[in-house]
Amino acid sequence: MNSKVIFSGDTSINVVFENVVSEKISNQVLSIAKLVERQHINGLVDIIPAYREVTFVFDPLVIDIASFKQFLEKQLNKMDGEIVDKNGRHYDIPVLYNDEVGLDLLEVAKYHGLSIEEVIHLHTAQAYRIYMLGFLPGFAYLGGLDVKLHTPRKKTPRLRIPAGSIAIGGEQTGYYPVDSPGGWQIIGQTPLVMFDSNRPEIKLHAGDRMKFYAIDKLEFQKLKGTHFDDFVSKEKTL
Amino acid sequence: MNTIKIITPGMLATVQDDGRIGHQGEGFLNSGVMDIFSYQIGNALVGNKSTDKPASIEFGVTGGKVKFSSSTIVAITGARVNAKLNDATVSQDIPILVNENDVLDFTQIIEGRFVYLSVAGGIQVPKVMGSHATTLAVNLGGFNGKRLESGDVLNILDASQAFDYNTVKLLPKMPLNLISLIKTKKIRIVPGPEYDWFSEDEWQKLLNKPFYLGKYIDRMGYRIEGPMIIFKPENLLSEANMNGAIQISRDGQPIVLLADRATHGGYPVIAKVIISDLGILAQWPQHKPIHFEKVSLNDAWLASADRAEVVQGIYKSKPWEILLHSRTMANKIKRLF
Numbered sequence: 001m002n003s004k005v006i007f008s009g010d011t012s013i014n015v016v017f018e019n020v021v022s023e024k025i026s027n028q029v030l031s032i033a034k035l036v037e038r039q040h041i042n043g044l045v046d047i048i049p050a051y052r053e054v055t056f057v058f059d060p061l062v063i064d065i066a067s068f069k070q071f072l073e074k075q076l077n078k079m080d081g082e083i084v085d086k087n088g089r090h091y092d093i094p095v096l097y098n099d100e101v102g103l104d105l106l107e108v109a110k111y112h113g114l115s116i117e118e119v120i121h122l123h124t125a126q127a128y129r130i131y132m133l134g135f136l137p138g139f140a141y142l143g144g145l146d147v148k149l150h151t152p153r154k155k156t157p158r159l160r161i162p163a164g165s166i167a168i169g170g171e172q173t174g175y176y177p178v179d180s181p182g183g184w185q186i187i188g189q190t191p192l193v194m195f196d197s198n199r200p201e202i203k204l205h206a207g208d209r210m211k212f213y214a215i216d217k218l219e220f221q222k223l224k225g226t227h228f229d230d231f232v233s234k235e236k237t238l
Numbered sequence: 239m240n241t242i243k244i245i246t247p248g249m250l251a252t253v254q255d256d257g258r259i260g261h262q263g264e265g266f267l268n269s270g271v272m273d274i275f276s277y278q279i280g281n282a283l284v285g286n287k288s289t290d291k292p293a294s295i296e297f298g299v300t301g302g303k304v305k306f307s308s309s310t311i312v313a314i315t316g317a318r319v320n321a322k323l324n325d326a327t328v329s330q331d332i333p334i335l336v337n338e339n340d341v342l343d344f345t346q347i348i349e350g351r352f353v354y355l356s357v358a359g360g361i362q363v364p365k366v367m368g369s370h371a372t373t374l375a376v377n378l379g380g381f382n383g384k385r386l387e388s389g390d391v392l393n394i395l396d397a398s399q400a401f402d403y404n405t406v407k408l409l410p411k412m413p414l415n416l417i418s419l420i421k422t423k424k425i426r427i428v429p430g431p432e433y434d435w436f437s438e439d440e441w442q443k444l445l446n447k448p449f450y451l452g453k454y455i456d457r458m459g460y461r462i463e464g465p466m467i468i469f470k471p472e473n474l475l476s477e478a479n480m481n482g483a484i485q486i487s488r489d490g491q492p493i494v495l496l497a498d499r500a501t502h503g504g505y506p507v508i509a510k511v512i513i514s515d516l517g518i519l520a521q522w523p524q525h526k527p528i529h530f531e532k533v534s535l536n537d538a539w540l541a542s543a544d545r546a547e548v549v550q551g552i553y554k555s556k557p558w559e560i561l562l563h564s565r566t567m568a569n570k571i572k573r574l575f
Contacts, residue, residue: 008431009480009510010538016431019475033263048263048478050502053431055478057259060513060539061546134476134502137265137376141476177265178376197378200367202264 003028003079005072011060015072016053021143025052026131028079030207035075041068049206050132051141088207090127091232093175093190095166095212096220097123101189108151108168108185119187120214122146123166127211128173130204138177138195138202142210145173157183164190166212191215191223192231203229240308242357244390246345248300250457253361253380253392254497255291258369262478262501269371269379270497271296272352272457273517275545276316276418280356282552283313283333285559292360293370295386297353298457301344302386304355309337310394311358311558315418317350317521331418335561350419350521358558359395375498416552419521424531426515428538430483430507435469443467444484444508448527449492457498459485460519462528466490469506476502482511482519494519514541 002018015032017025033049036056043062048055056072058065097120099105109119128142135141150171158181161167165176167184176182177195190212195202204210215223223231244251256277257270271277277294286292295302301319306312314321314330321328321344328334328342336342347353363370363381372380381392427444436444449464467486479485483495485505494511495503511519512533522528533541 006431007428007535008507009482010428010512010535010542012478012480014431014477019472021475046260046262048501050477051475053477055480057262057480060542065539132476132502133263133265134478135265135500137267137378139265180375195376197366197376197383200266200378202261204264206263 003076005069005076008055012055012057013065013069013072014053014055015076019052021051021131023129023143026129026143026207029054032072032075032079036072044068048134050134088130088205088209090209090211091204093192093210093212094215094219094223095124095188095190096217097166097188097214098217101162101165102187104154104167104185105187108149108187111151112148114148119149122149123168123173123187124212124214127209130206130208130210132206133202133204136177136180136195137200138204140174140204140210142172142174145171147171149173151185153183154185157181161186162189164192164194166190188212189220191220192226192228194228196227199227199229201229203232239362239393240306240310240395241391242361242394243305243307244302244386244388244392245305245341246303247386247388247390248297248302248345250298251302251386252296252298252372252374253293253363253370253386254296254372255293255370256288257481257497258367258371258373258379261367265501266367266378267373267375267498267501268481269373269457270369271354272298272497272520273316273350273354273418275420275514275517275549276352276354277356278545278549279331279416279418279552280313280315280354281360282549283315283331283557284311284356284358285333285553285556286356286358286360288549290360291365291369292356293363293380294354294356295361295392297344297347297355299347299351301347301353302355303341303343303345305339305341306336306394307338309335311335311561312342313356314342314344315354315356317353318348318419319344319353320346320348331416333558333561349523352520357394362393362395373498416548420518422515422518424529425519425522426512426533426538426541427484427509427530428512428533428535430509431477432469432474432506433508435472435506436467436486436508440467440469440508444492444530445532448529450527451522451524452491457496459493459495459499460522462492462494464492467492467508469508474504474506476504479503480507480510482513482516483507484509484511496520512538512541514538514545
């Protein structure tokens with residue numbers, strides 16, 4: 001058994017699985033996070049899932065730590081070997097892929113000896129799994145990028161990447177929810193507002209899937225500034 | 239509405255509480271105060287309930303100068319400052335009554351790095367995702383998501399809104415010799431999630447050699463300098479970043495992650511500064527050697543309980559009531575004649 005329950009400090013305890021990216025492990029991580037969340041345990045202040053572990057943050061003055069640790073160990077034992085299938089939601093995200101907003105699109109194509117059309121085709125061909133959210137509000141760590149598109153990060157990170165930029169960093173792909181510094185290769189931009197500090201709720205969850213589709217400049221301008229939440233709920237009612 | 243006006247904000251003033259906790263898994267940085275004990279004492283002194291997550295102003299590197307539009311009770315805690323109310327010297331770590339047009343000046347920090355101004359009822363800013371904390375990286379929470387500037391006017395309550403005047407109270411007993419800026423010789427740590435990525439030799443370096451604050455210290459984290467610490471050559475998948483986690487970067491130098499740290503990170507965490515010593519580290523002098531001491535989880539929890547008891551002691555003695563009685567009555571009488 002490669003999984004364990006360990007203290008990660010005086011106010012947190014981790015359920016840790018093997019140090020690899022895998023859908024099975026991610027499902028186990030999300031199941032145990034959800035299961036514990038449903039218990040509404042007094043003194044448990046945050047539950048933070050990641051690729052291969054869940055961190056439970058607690059208030060040591062409130063929680064009964066020994067029994068909480070035992071409870072986690074019991075749940076983990078029950079879970080070992082079991083593949084829990086979690087049916088997440090699916091989102092389609094419009095993206096304008098060109099060298100105007102995709103500052104590194106040409107470079108990425110050149111690096112792999114592909115045409116721009118091939119890069120777009122490969123990037124839009126699959127649905128990516130959200131392994132976890134973090135780094136910035138609503139930033140999604142997406143897994144499942146085609147090996148043909150794995151591209152090293154830029155040697156010198158850019159100081160400011162515009163919000164909505166779609167990028168590739170190593171074997172990962174994703175978007176920048178707000179203007180931020182970053183070293184990923186930018187291949188396009190979504191017109192959707194992925195994070196707005198005036199409407200900070202995050203609708204995405206780990207376990208959801210996200211697929212990108214190419215749009216033209218006209219469509220991009222039409223959709224520019226639309227909130228992700230509004231776009232998604234409108235899609236649903238159509 | 240009563241207000242507090244920022245005349246001088248100093249280097250970095252933000253509205254903070256004890257952090258936006260509970261949303262780290264959606265990518266929300268905790269933020270919150272760097273020295274939680276000083277923040278808690280400040281709010282206890284002015285009678286704010288901790289369960290309300292009262293908002294205080296955190297001044298970093300330098301203090302500030304503010305003006306009040308009406309009478310209320312405030313407290314200055316954390317870093318040591320030369321504080322003046324109008325032209326009279328005032329003490330720290332006690333409740334202070336301020337009146338209309340009073341100016342409180344504590345621009346210069348003498349010792350420490352973060353000073354807190356707490357006011358009765360708390361700074362009135364809306365809660366965002368359950369917290370008043372400012373996260374500058376995404377312009378979220380606090381006072382319009384931004385650092386405070388000269389001329390900013392923040393809403394506060396006056397004492398008559400914050401407290402009930404009509405109950406009969408006996409004079410409270412003030413806690414004696416209370417100093418919110420704690421100084422210690424050692425910073426206590428407990429093992430972190432990747433404690434076993436480091437050999438016994440590396441642990442000995444961490445525990446036996448002095449470390450010093452480096453050039454890069456801010457609300458995100460403190461880079462510290464000392465002997466190079468190495469770890470096994472394995473790539474760690476991103477995991478949740480904890481407040482106080484001692485991360486070892488590829489160059490072998492530790493970074494202590496603090497209030498404004500990113501939500502997740504991928505460097506192994508050898509140890510974590512215990513919650514009770516985080517504020518002490520935040521206020522640590524630039525050239526004083528840092529010695530880490532490994533303690534048991536149980537000792538860490540006992541230390542937390544001790545700190546909580548000090549704060550509870552202040553609530554029990556209700557020091558703010560001294561001011562409400564003596565000064566407000568005097569003011570009422572003054573107005574009659």
